[in-house]
Amino acid sequence: MAGRAMMLVNVGTVIMTTLTLASLVRGFGVNWGNIASHPLNPDIVVRMLKDNKINKVKLFDAHSWTMNTLAGTGMEVMVGIPNNLLESLAEDYENAKDWVKENVTAYMRKGGVNIKYVAVGNEPFLSAYNGSFLETTFPALKNIHKALKEAGHTDKMKATIPQNAEVYQSANDKPSEGDFRSDVKKTMLDIVNFFHDNDLPFTVNIYPFLSLYLNEHFPVEFAFFDGKGESIPDKGKNYDNVFDANYDTLVYSLKKAGIKDMKIIIGEIGWPTDGHKHATPKLAEKFYADFTGKGRKIVPVAAKGVKYLDKQWCIVNKDTINLDKVAPDLEYACYHGDCTAMKGDSRCSKLDRIQNISYAFNMYYQIQGQDVRACDFKGTARITKDNATVGSCLFPIQIVSGSDDFRISFVFGRFFVVGLVLLGLIATI
Numbered sequence: 001m002a003g004r005a006m007m008l009v010n011v012g013t014v015i016m017t018t019l020t021l022a023s024l025v026r027g028f029g030v031n032w033g034n035i036a037s038h039p040l041n042p043d044i045v046v047r048m049l050k051d052n053k054i055n056k057v058k059l060f061d062a063h064s065w066t067m068n069t070l071a072g073t074g075m076e077v078m079v080g081i082p083n084n085l086l087e088s089l090a091e092d093y094e095n096a097k098d099w100v101k102e103n104v105t106a107y108m109r110k111g112g113v114n115i116k117y118v119a120v121g122n123e124p125f126l127s128a129y130n131g132s133f134l135e136t137t138f139p140a141l142k143n144i145h146k147a148l149k150e151a152g153h154t155d156k157m158k159a160t161i162p163q164n165a166e167v168y169q170s171a172n173d174k175p176s177e178g179d180f181r182s183d184v185k186k187t188m189l190d191i192v193n194f195f196h197d198n199d200l201p202f203t204v205n206i207y208p209f210l211s212l213y214l215n216e217h218f219p220v221e222f223a224f225f226d227g228k229g230e231s232i233p234d235k236g237k238n239y240d241n242v243f244d245a246n247y248d249t250l251v252y253s254l255k256k257a258g259i260k261d262m263k264i265i266i267g268e269i270g271w272p273t274d275g276h277k278h279a280t281p282k283l284a285e286k287f288y289a290d291f292t293g294k295g296r297k298i299v300p301v302a303a304k305g306v307k308y309l310d311k312q313w314c315i316v317n318k319d320t321i322n323l324d325k326v327a328p329d330l331e332y333a334c335y336h337g338d339c340t341a342m343k344g345d346s347r348c349s350k351l352d353r354i355q356n357i358s359y360a361f362n363m364y365y366q367i368q369g370q371d372v373r374a375c376d377f378k379g380t381a382r383i384t385k386d387n388a389t390v391g392s393c394l395f396p397i398q399i400v401s402g403s404d405d406f407r408i409s410f411v412f413g414r415f416f417v418v419g420l421v422l423l424g425l426i427a428t429i
Contacts, residue, residue: 029056029076031268032066037367041402042069044305049075051301058267060122062103070113078117078160078267079103081144083133086121090139093146100147108153115157119267120144123164123205125184134184137161138191145198161191162203162267165246168253174234178249179256189257196259204250205268208242208287212278220278225290243269277345307400313388314365314375315358321380323353329377330360337363341393348393355390362388366398 032045046069049057059066060080070077081089081099089096100118107113120141124133145159167184170177180188195202208223222229222242231238232245239245247264254262271287272279333339339360341348348359361381368374375381388395 028054029058030054031058031060034060034063038369038399038401040303040306040399042066044303044402046070046073046075047305048301048303051304058117058119060119067103067107067113071107072111074114076114076116078119079115080119080162081121081140083121083124086124086133086136086140089120089143090136093143096140096143096147097150100144100151100153104148104153104157105151108156115153117157117201117203117265118144118148118159119203120159120161122162124161125167125181125188126164127166127181127183131183134187138187138194141191142194145194145200158200160195160201160203160265162205165204165206165250167204168250170249170252173232173245175239175245175248176235176252178252180253192254192257192259192262196262201263201265202250202254203265203267206243206246206266207269208246209271209278211242213276223278224286226286274346275340275343279346309366309370309398309400311387311397312370312383312385313358313395313397314362314381315384315388316354316361317380317382318354321357326357326377326380329380330357333360333364333377337367339363348390351390351393355393358388359393359395362395366396369401370398 030049042065049055050073055074056076057070058078058080061082062079067077067079085099089099104115104118107115121133121137124137141159141161145154148154148157148159166181167188168178168180170179179185192202194200211218212220212223219229222240225241225243227240229240229242231240233239237248239248247266250264254260271284273281273284334342337360340346342351342356342359343349351359361375361377365371365375365381365383372383375383
């Protein structure tokens with residue numbers, strides 16, 4: 001067992017070992033994203049992280065407001081380069097130098113940002129992208145690494161590429177049969193060898209929940225860490241959860257590529273609380289409690305200082321609505337709002353027709369900042385001061401935006417509520 005594996009949020013056992021997550025992981029962190037209609041003020045977010053004793057953060061960009069707020073905190077940070085910048089960074093080394101100067105070197109000062117990693121792209125080889133970033137990701141990585149080295153930063157930080165777990169696979173679901181996906185294998189081999197030669201980590205995002213989401217016949221218990229899943233025997237080891245099996249599939253894929261010693265970071269892992277029959281607070285609690293290896297309930301400290309818009313909701317006007325003609329408005333509200341909580345067996349899936357329409361109208365209205373024009377729908381909606389919440393189905397009120405141009409991944413009923421990160425798992429390949 002000569003290798004190392006580092007994670008940004010949970011692991012379980014490593015190949016041919018029986019070590020627990022708690023004994024392997026050196027620290028938890030969180031992903032701080034950039035998709036939201038109304039972002040929280042970064043000061044509130046950083047204060048929340050401190051209150052929860054979280055000292056590792058993974059970003060998806062290098063927005064100056066976020067970076068300046070993190071300055072002086074001592075938190076370990078992974079800054080991100082969006083996929084849409086990969087082409088320019090790949091084509092011209094000067095662009096990579098400029099990016100490093102503006103987004104890394106500028107913060108490498110006393111009282112600055114403790115940057116530990118630079119993420120070049122985010123899941124660029126997702127099959128859904130149809131190879132859009134296949135030709136630019138590796139060249140961009142090489143240019144960023146070169147620029148970091150030239151600037152004298154490679155003794156303090158490492159470049160990496162957060163990949164989705166679908167970049168590797170196993171034909172028979174046995175981890176030992178793991179290998180990189182055929183359409184990206186050549187490029188992945190180039191990348192992992194570059195990682196190995198320059199002591200760079202492999203970063204992968206693993207969501208056990210997606211196994212349930214994508215396959216209704218997937219055994220539920222196999223998504224958790226309490227050992228209740230039916231075991232899959234392979235090479236002298238029994239796998240009783242999908243995370244360990246997935247992780248070791250990567251390990252075997254690296255071994256087949258001739259890589260026997262590489263740090264592995266779990267860039268994202270988590271469990272949603274809405275939008276699917278298995279996306280519930282109860283199952284999320286189960287996932288995180290077995291996840292830590294302690295089996296105890298830990299309630300995070302909530303964000304302080306969050307302000308909300310007025311206590312008012314947009315609902316159906318029963319006096320004017322024509323249910324036979326409302327379909328286009330309902331579709332519009334859901335497309336531009338968020339009707340996730342109404343799907344499947346989610347918390348708002350049992351509403352009657354009028355309540356469904358009201359929920360959609362309200363989500364659109366709130367996301368539009370309670371603009372009075374967003375609660376009209378050809379005269380079929382109205383604003384009310386009476387709480388429109390129905391049972392456990394919360395009709396939310398929008399928060400006051402921290403900024404019009406800054407975005408952080410937050411929200412009221414989004415499918416994935418948060419991605420945790422595991423920075424520091426040492427595992428053996």
